[in-house]
Amino acid sequence: MPETALRLRFYPDPALRKRSVSVKQATDRHREILSAMSRIMYADQGIGLAAPQAGVNEAMIVVDIGQGLYKLINPKIVKRQGRQALEEGCLSVPGVCIKVRRSRKVWVRALDENARQLDFEAEDLFACVLQHEIDHLSGRLIIDHASFIDRLKIKKRLQELSRQANKSEGGIPPAYQAGLAGKTKNERVPESEAKSCKLQL
Numbered sequence: 001m002p003e004t005a006l007r008l009r010f011y012p013d014p015a016l017r018k019r020s021v022s023v024k025q026a027t028d029r030h031r032e033i034l035s036a037m038s039r040i041m042y043a044d045q046g047i048g049l050a051a052p053q054a055g056v057n058e059a060m061i062v063v064d065i066g067q068g069l070y071k072l073i074n075p076k077i078v079k080r081q082g083r084q085a086l087e088e089g090c091l092s093v094p095g096v097c098i099k100v101r102r103s104r105k106v107w108v109r110a111l112d113e114n115a116r117q118l119d120f121e122a123e124d125l126f127a128c129v130l131q132h133e134i135d136h137l138s139g140r141l142i143i144d145h146a147s148f149i150d151r152l153k154i155k156k157r158l159q160e161l162s163r164q165a166n167k168s169e170g171g172i173p174p175a176y177q178a179g180l181a182g183k184t185k186n187e188r189v190p191e192s193e194a195k196s197c198k199l200q201l
């Protein structure tokens, strides 16, 4: 598939549940995928995106929390410290917001798009986004962090997303398509189901 044709995948797309493989060698193809991922992330006002969300099961993520764009290959958390819990949304699970417990500080090792090794530490929101995106690489979604009560609350919404996926045969859910056509973000999901979530990753 040409990298320009990559599009955002929605729950329950199987690409979101597959474990991503490590990138052995960063090539122009990987750099093109990372650029396409950044475009998708910015177009949907996200602050992070993982390759499986674009249908690519290779270990790559992009993050921009407003302090510059990070394109990371084979990101790994090598050390963790502290606790935090933020309400997270996921671009691939529109209309769902889950409070997720994560480490407050993480140390990350990754490659940049030119295969140079990067070692850095991240705190608070940046740490949260990195953990969310790295979760995607092992097929883990925010709904897997949901409490029993959360699961009851989001059950209907998940069923609705499944129905929409069947209808559009894996394409963009109709409710979401309406949003892309220029309506405001909250209209992308039915009013009754929508829970506004500031963080979209």
Ligand SMILES: [Zn+2]
Binding pocket: 089, 090, 091, 092, 132, 136, 201
């Ligand atoms: Zn996500």
